[in-house]
Each structure stands twice: as C-alpha cells, then as structure tokens.
Amino acid sequence: MRIEILFPEVANLYGDLMNMDYLRRCLGSVEVIRTSLHSEPAFVSEQVDLIYMGSVTEEGQRLAVEALMPYRDKLVDLIEEGQIFLITGNALEIFGKHISRDDGTELPCLGLFPTVAKHTMMKRYNALYLGKFENSMDIVGFKSQFGHSFGEAEPLFTTFRGCGLNPETPGEGLRRRNFFATYLTGPLLVLNPPFTKYLLRLMGVSEPTLCFEDAAMDLYRDRVREFGDPGTGIEYH
C-alpha cells in the first residue's frame, strides 16, 4: 500500500496531516511518499493507492498550482480512471478554476472543477459541520477558511447543519468518481471512523479496523449528537 502526500512542507495546517498519520497506523504496513514542491509527484510515473493534500497557506496554494500544472492532464486521467484522492481544507480550491481575493488579485488554478473560490482576507469563516456521505453516513467536522467556492459541481457531502461549498448550496466539497475534496479541516479521518473505513475498503482493505476504534467511535457518536442538537450553535461569531 502506498500513500502520496503532496507538498507537506506547505500543506500542513490545522492538524490535517494527522489524517495520513492515522491512516498509516490503521493500515499497519504502508509506504508514505512525501512529495515536495520541487520533485516530480510519484503519481506521474508510479501507482499509488491514495493521493492526499491538506490545508495550505495562500502562498502555498500558488506554489502547489505551479508544481501541479505540468501534470494537469495526468491528474485528469487519474481522476477518470478512479484514482483515490483525499483533499482537505483550502487545498480543494486549487483544483477549481481560480481563486479571487478581495485585494483584487486572482490566482489561476488547475481548472479540474468548474468552481471559483472567493476570499475575504480579513473575515474568516469558522463553523461546525454536520452532513451526510452518500445519504447514509453522518459526517462531522470543522471549517475555518477565508472564503467559499462557487460553481456547479458534484458535492462530496450533503449538508445537514452548517455551510456547503458556499452558504447558498447544501452540497459540501467536490467529488468525481474517487476524487474526494472537502473544505473540512483538521483530523477528518480521526473524527469520522465510518468514513475512514469506507476509504480503507476503497483502498482494498477487506475488513478494516481502526486505530483506537472504540475511543474514536465513542467520540464520533457524541459529536454527531452534539452537532445535531439545535441548541448547539453552528457558525462561530
């Protein structure tokens, strides 16, 4: 089993990298490839079971687009072939058309999805999230971002409480075949054991067991209940 983490030197914010540490510990035997901005990604010439990229600085978004642009066609092919991707936090935005900021600047992105991200740099959106994956599995998480994405695309989750890809849409994240991208930050896989098991099965693990599964499941159930309680505020202010 091989996992490729893209650009951990810049895409390492908000505890996101713990997702891959957790997956590694759930898998036991796994090769983790950490691809830096100046090296050719492993997915270009080798088979990997999962490609991951986590939350990133704004400058990091620019550098990541620059680093991935030469492999844009390969990324398109991989997505269509069913390659598994997990993209968390604002790393999602670099796969859209562009990112526009309220200072008037615009960052052209990979354009793999018809979405546009809009940032307001002095106003951060912070919220809890409760949604469903494939209309059956509860998903809990946290959002902390400078803006939202707009445009028609298949979502990853259906929002039950909180904000989707933007405040006007119930769909959260982006999905195409096995390309999974979500604005949720932090330890998504630690917080959502059923989704982690789904991912592991997709990666070929027939009967996945999770690291500290009981403790993780206890917390997951508590959090689903807490976030589903109408008395729990969703957007921090």
Place this chain on the structure above:
Amino acid sequence: MDKLKFIAAFLLAKLSGPVLKMTGHKGTNFPGKLALRICPDFLRYIRKPRRIIAVTGTNGKTTVSNLLCDILEKNGEKVLSNRYGSNINSGIATVLLSGCNIFGCQKYRLAVLEVDERSTPRIFPHVKPEVLVITNLFRDSIMRNAHPAYIADILTREIPSTTRLILNADDLIACSVAPANARTYFGIAHLESDVTECINLINDMRICPKCHGELRYEYRRYHHIGKAVCDRCGFHSPRYDYFAEDVDFRNMTMRLRDSEKVAEYPLLSDSIFNVYNMVTVIAVLREMGYTHEKIFAAMKKSAIVASRHNEEQVGDVTLVMQMAKEKNALACSRAFDYVSSRSGEKELMLMMNCLGDAKHWSENVSWLYDCDFEFLNKPDIRCIVATGPRAMDYRLRLLLAGVPEEKIICVRDEMEAAESLPFVGGDQVYLFYGTDSFTYAQQVREKLVTLAKEAAK
C-alpha cells in the same frame, strides 16, 4: 465634524474614567470603547507621546512590554503603558486617553504599547511607533489567526514605513515582515540542547522564502526557531546585532554580545522563552542608548511575572499551575515540552478547554492534532487526568500520542476529576489551564490544595 465628534468622544470617555474607578471597575477598556464608538477616528486625533515603542508577536509580548517598562521606570523614565489594559484598539485608545489631561495635552513623552498583531490594521494607521518589536510569529488560534504567514502579511501591510523593526533573527517568519523597513536583529547563539531536525508537529518555515527550496537548519531550538540556510540559493538567517551566548541554566547566567561589548546578565527564568524575552528587552534598550550597566542594574532587580507558571508546596506534593492556552497548539506544545523535561515524578490534569465555545457551540479540536501531546508520553508522568467538555478528545489524542491507556483518567467534571489524582508524596502535580478557563482553574486549584493536604495526613 470629525473634530467635534473627537472632542465629544474625548470628554465623555475621559469622564467615564473616574466613574468606573468609583464603581470599582479598574483596568477596563470602556473609555476607549466609548471613544471609538463616538468617534471611529479617535486614534487619529488623540495626542500621542513623542516616542512610541510597540511590542507585538505571538508569544512573549506581555512579558517583554512589562520588563521593558520596569527597567525604563527604574531608570527614571515616566512611561505610558497598557500593562493593565488590553492590547487591541480599544485598549490602546484607553491608555492614550489616560495619558492626556482634560485639555487633551499628552503628559507622557514615552509609551510602551503591547499591540495585538491581528489588531494592527485598526491601530497602526494612526498610532505610528518609532520602534516595533516582533517577538516571534507562531501559529495561534486557527479561527482568528489562521497561520503565521497570514499574520506576517498583515503586519507587512500595516507597519508604517518610518518604523524601525527589532526582530528575532531566529524566527524567519518574523524576519520576513516589512522587508523595506530599517531593522535590528536579536537572537540566541547555538545551545547545547539544540537539534537540527524538527521534532514538533508544527514546523512552519520549511522552505526558503527566496527560491522555495528546502531549508537546512544549522541549529533548531523548537518548531521553526533556529538558524537556517538554503543550500539551493544561499539564503540564510540574518546575522545577530544582539545575541545571548553561554546561556547557563545551572548558574542562571548568560552573556549578551553586541557590536560594542559583551556583558554578563543573570537569567530571570529557566525557560528558553524567557531568555528570548530578556534578549529582546536588552536589544531595545541598547538601541535606545542605555548602557549594559544601567540595564543590568535594573534587570537584576526585576522579575518576570510568573502568572503562567506558579509553584507551591502543598502537603507532600508540589502543586504547579501551568498556563497552556486553549486552542493554541504551539503554546500547549511549549508548556508540555517544558514540563516533561523537568525531572521528577509527575501527575497531570489537563483542563485547557474553551469553556466559552463549549457553552455556545463546540470547541474546534483541530488544534489538538497540531499539538505535541507526544511530550507527555514519558515514564516519569505517573498519570494524566483529562477533564472538561473535551475530555474524551484529550483521551483519544493522548492514546494516539502513545500514552498507555492505564495512565489516562477521563472525568468530564473538573472538580470530580481533581479527586482522581493520587497525590503521591514527592510528586509534582500540574494543572494545565487556559485563558478561558483561568477563573475556573483557580477554583480547581483550591480543591487540589485541599486534596493534597488530606493526602499528606
């Protein structure tokens, strides 16, 4: 019209001061808040001291500002400071107002202002410091501060071009701020305890700011603090203008070297963070023209207020109140590192919950996964009691950090949790609390004192 608004704001805010004092509301920002409500441009019009030294950064700004004020006052300076107020725009408005007489004349020639880095867009357009100290830039609250490069960008946009910067050369993120401004660098030379590879989860300066190649650290203290070089393009950390060397924690001394002299100083604390704070203060004072002799004489009579680490002997144990800011992975990592490196058996209680978030929403726990709980996986840590609304989150994070399950006790109620500590004679008992849980932590401390005394009987 603006001037009229200002005069009304000034007079009403000024009058609110004595009223607040009479009603026992000391140290609030109400006058500044009121002034800014009436006149949003209040900071523009209020008279300011001729010299303003501002101190900002993620950690250490309170300690540096207070120590700087102490030493300046011991040297006969009359200093206007916000040490009893807040460091956001309303706090700055309050302190500047307090320095003015009723006719609006500023009574002070010198101010030392602690400034919240995220609040600079509301302060620096009108309050232009002669000198700005940036202690360091680290990750702080995910929700408010995002990441340190974001804060560095804000500072770069907001710092007046005339302001001279005093920067931590061991922090390349702080060094990246406002590159066109005149600057002076301080730091701490290589220490025996330094490493080259990062052992922390947070490591925010991994690539060269010029060519984006991988940085190599000649020495690293923690996180991104250290001396780095880029083998790809030759970029390197700036040279120190003022630096500590021969830092000796056994004899509690260090030497401070600058272009003119080398001087010996006593260490005011055994934490490296506070050595940085001392070096920062010395660098500022030397830039102001003070001699080492004058700084030394005042510094040896000064103390670093131990509001974040207080020890007391209770019964057969040492009870330690240890501040570890909630939702701040770096502050907690530093506190965990410091405590775990101390010798002796320890019993820990973690209650750095954000009680405000728990009341209205639910705390965003992402920061736990940026924080080095791995430091708590040590044989001499006898047990860890996880408590508060996020007790179960602490438990899972501790398990992932490798702490044996049998060492973790999870009790949601803080008062009840205190009863889970064994209080073994000779142990150090640590209560980790945050700013949000500060008041409640004092009540828990009372309970710990009672329990420790009972255990000693």
